[in-house]
Amino acid sequence: MWKHLFEPLQIGPVTVTNRLGFAPNCPVTDGDLTTGVFGDDSVAYYAERAKGGQGLVIIGNSRVSDRTPYFPCVDPNMFDDRNIPWLQKIGDEVRDNGAKLFIQLFYTSWGRTTAPQQSSMYESEVPLTIPAPSSITNATQGVHLAEMTTADIHQVSEDFSNAAVRAVKGGVDGVEISLHHLMLHAQFFSKIYNRRTDEYGGSMENRVRFAIETLRRVRRAVGNSIAIGYRVNARYENPADNSLEDMKEIIQHINANVEIDYVSVSAGGGESPSMSAPMGYMAPGYQMPDTAEIKAITNVPVFGIGSITSPYQAEDALEKNQCDLVLMVRQLFADPEFANKAREGRPDDIRPCVRYNYCTTRFPFRVGCFQNVAHGREKKWGIGTIEKAETPKGVMVIGGGVAGLEAAVVAAKRGHYVALFEGEERIGGRLRLQAKLPLQYEWGNLIAWYEHTLRQPNVIVHTGERVTSQNIQEIIEEQQPDAVILASGTSSAPDGFVDGTNGSIPGWESEMVLRYEDVLDQKVEVGQHVTIFDNVSNELAIGLGTLLAKMGRSVSIVTPYKALGTDRHTSGNFRDVLLVELLDQPNVTVHAETYVQRIEEGKVFLANHITHGEAVEPAEEKTDSLILINHFESDKKLLDALTKSELELHVVGDALGYGPIHDAILAGHRVGRSV
Numbered sequence: 263m264w265k266h267l268f269e270p271l272q273i274g275p276v277t278v279t280n281r282l283g284f285a286p287n288c289p290v291t292d293g294d295l296t297t298g299v300f301g302d303d304s305v306a307y308y309a310e311r312a313k314g315g316q317g318l319v320i321i322g323n324s325r326v327s328d329r330t331p332y333f334p335c336v337d338p339n340m341f342d343d344r345n346i347p348w349l350q351k352i353g354d355e356v357r358d359n360g361a362k363l364f365i366q367l368f369y370t371s372w373g374r375t376t377a378p379q380q381s382s383m384y385e386s387e388v389p390l391t392i393p394a395p396s397s398i399t400n401a402t403q404g405v406h407l408a409e410m411t412t413a414d415i416h417q418v419s420e421d422f423s424n425a426a427v428r429a430v431k432g433g434v435d436g437v438e439i440s441l442h443h444l445m446l447h448a449q450f451f452s453k454i455y456n457r458r459t460d461e462y463g464g465s466m467e468n469r470v471r472f473a474i475e476t477l478r479r480v481r482r483a484v485g486n487s488i489a490i491g492y493r494v495n496a497r498y499e500n501p502a503d504n505s506l507e508d509m510k511e512i513i514q515h516i517n518a519n520v521e522i523d524y525v526s527v528s529a530g531g532g533e534s535p536s537m538s539a540p541m542g543y544m545a546p547g548y549q550m551p552d553t554a555e556i557k558a559i560t561n562v563p564v565f566g567i568g569s570i571t572s573p574y575q576a577e578d579a580l581e582k583n584q585c586d587l588v589l590m591v592r593q594l595f596a597d598p599e600f601a602n603k604a605r606e607g608r609p610d611d612i613r614p615c616v617r618y619n620y621c622t623t624r625f626p627f628r629v630g631c632f633q634n635v636a637h638g639r640e641k642k643w644g645i646g647t648i649e650k651a652e653t654p655k656g657v658m659v660i661g662g663g664v665a666g667l668e669a670a671v672v673a674a675k676r677g678h679y680v681a682l683f684e685g686e687e688r689i690g691g692r693l694r695l696q697a698k699l700p701l702q703y704e705w706g707n708l709i710a711w712y713e714h715t716l717r718q719p720n721v722i723v724h725t726g727e728r729v730t731s732q733n734i735q736e737i738i739e740e741q742q743p744d745a746v747i748l749a750s751g752t753s754s755a756p757d758g759f760v761d762g763t764n765g766s767i768p769g770w771e772s773e774m775v776l777r778y779e780d781v782l783d784q785k786v787e788v789g790q791h792v793t794i795f796d797n798v799s800n801e802l803a804i805g806l807g808t809l810l811a812k813m814g815r816s817v818s819i820v821t822p823y824k825a826l827g828t829d830r831h832t833s834g835n836f837r838d839v840l841l842v843e844l845l846d847q848p849n850v851t852v853h854a855e856t857y858v859q860r861i862e863e864g865k866v867f868l869a870n871h872i873t874h875g876e877a878v879e880p881a882e883e884k885t886d887s888l889i890l891i892n893h894f895e896s897d898k899k900l901l902d903a904l905t906k907s908e909l910e911l912h913v914v915g916d917a918l919g920y921g922p923i924h925d926a927i928l929a930g931h932r933v934g935r936s937v
């Protein structure tokens with residue numbers, strides 16, 4: 263089935279068994295999360311990706327010096343000897359499962375955004391400046407950049423070689439030096455951020471000198487027993503900075519001057535985070551064409567990456583000779599068994615990353631995938647921990663949103679007989695609707711995965727069969743379940759409860775008031791002038807506004823929040839891209855810190871949310887349709903009817919009240935394991 267994916271690859275002295283790897287990502291530390299010391303959770307975290315069949319695992323950004331600011335919960339300290347035995351444990355587990363372990367070494371710089379503010383919360387001695395080639399104003403991140411002296415530069419190279427020696431004592435198979443994502447060395451490469459006039463600034467050779475010195479010191483310190491590589495951006499996103507051609511020249515210059523075993527190619531980071539781990543706005547494999555150009559001028563293995571979510575995409579990149587090994591991060595958060603499932607000819611079983619970046623919104627705290635709730639919890643819920651139930655039960659799941667679907671999948675794996683009821687013709691709940699919005703279509707991949715996964719002999723999915731308080735008894739008599747999981751979700755309330763009015767919006771009974779669900783399901787007509795009242799500030803209103811504007815409507819969005827998309831589960835990158843798309847449309851207006859006070863004869867009256875009622879400009883707006891995304895209700899009658907029955911009952915997800923998608927999946931997963 264695969265010509266290339268499972269071919270071995272030689273990387274310096276190291277042989278990896280296949281062409282798939284877990285790219286560097288902020289690692290999981292343990293216990294006291296602020297110490298930067300690995301623990302049992304870290305061992306389980308990396309071992310999981312090796313158990314899942316990937317040939318290479320790379321630990322992410324590991325600090326080489328305590329003189330740098332840092333992200334306390336995610337950066338391991340490679341200046342700390344306490345990490346040596348932990349690295350040995352991680353490496354042993356990774357190798358026992360057939361993979362090799364590399365570690366990425368880095369020096370914090372403003373490629374890591376607001377690092378000083380983060381770490382000074384925990385440690386009083388932390389430096390409050392960030393070392394940089396030149397002390398220029400960095401208005402975007404609000405940090406102080408301090409120009410490094412020549413002695414500082416030499417010290418940093420020394421820090422890298424000391425950390426590499428420590429990594430070798432920890433038994434790693436390779437070290438990777440960060441020359442990417444506008445980390446420190448990458449700023450030296452820059453034509454914009456490096457304004458030095460000494461031997462580290464000016465010509466290409468001068469700007470690259472620091473990287474070469476660092477790599478040489480590392481090679482001298484660790485010899486040829488392990489692989490040494492570096493990660494680099496194929497181009498800088500700022501068109502005035504290094505182009506692809508410039509980077510090719512830089513890479514050739516480095517490789518001509520130091521013995522290197524591999525080059526890993528990346529994109530974005532620093533000033534352009536939306537390019538390093540993008541969402542639906544970039545195609546899968548979008549970095550591969552640039553990577554191919556670098557491969558063409560490089561005579562060591564080249565690693566490629568970028569939104570790969572299927573083994574077909576990875577195979578295609580190898581077939582086209584764009585790279586020698588395909589790395590993934592988010593896809594292996596979502597499903598660490600990617601390689602095994604591909605090798606066993608089960609690619610459809612791979613749970614797809616939908617690239618919505620909940621995992622990055624959790625940054626800089628402990629990362630977590632919204633759909634694979636075992637991510638970061640591998641010790642407890644990792645591969646092989648779902649055990650068969652001693653006595654299979656009949657489990658009835660009411661609701662085919664993500665909470666019910668996850669509960670059904672896990673309960674079915676445990677051997678229970680599952681009957682799932684969904685009122686709509688297709689499962690997916692809220693996500694089914696969201697998948698209709700611009701740039702959010704990948705939610706649909708997750709729904710398709712649930713559909714595929716539930717096609718099993720012990721599962722029956724009844725779509726188009728809504729369970730209500732009227733028919734519940736009849737269905738229970740027919741099904742005779744041992745347990746019921748109520749996952750019936752919420753729907754937006756037609757009266758649009760608002761705290762400003764202390765209740766329903768006066769005038770809500772008007773025909774012009776629509777629920778967003780009915781709009782997306784095309785059950786109602788939407789007028790020419792539309793007002794959307796967004797009281798959740800996530801990606802819904804932005805997406806719906808864009809969709810309607812693209813359909814030629816004039817759209818006004820009213821939100822009590824400071825801005826659209828401020829909900830903490832909405833990824834910042836995604837929000838920015840969606841907002842640009844929205845505001846690019848003609849006839850779109852946004853009223854922030856505002857709410858709809860009342861509705862009267864084709865008009866909505868707006869008021870200031872901060873002052874609770876003061877008029878805003880304009881105080882009223884003529885509109886044909888007011889679409890509500892502002893207050894959600896669960897079906898309490900169904901809950902009452904079930905509570906009265908003597909059945910084992912579990913209530914999960916939005917059936918308890920509107921909440922984040924991650925929480926719904928987590929609740930479904932937990933109940934699937936316990937039922």
Ligand SMILES: Cc1cc2nc3c(=O)[nH]c(=O)nc-3n(C[C@H](O)[C@H](O)[C@H](O)COP(=O)(O)O)c2cc1C
Nearest residue numbers: 285286287288322323538539568569570590591592
């Ligand atoms: C949560 C998270 C943490 C990351 N941490 C690192 C890191 O420590 N070092 C690094 O070089 N890249 C890091 N990255 C970038 C990834 O290595 C990778 O380039 C990016 O996610 C694109 O790959 P993907 O589409 O397979 O996720 C991180 C990405 C994510 C999502």
Ligand code: SF4
Nearest residue numbers: 615618619621631632
């Ligand atoms: S949180 Fe979203 S983007 Fe991140 S790994 Fe999971 S599915 Fe992918």
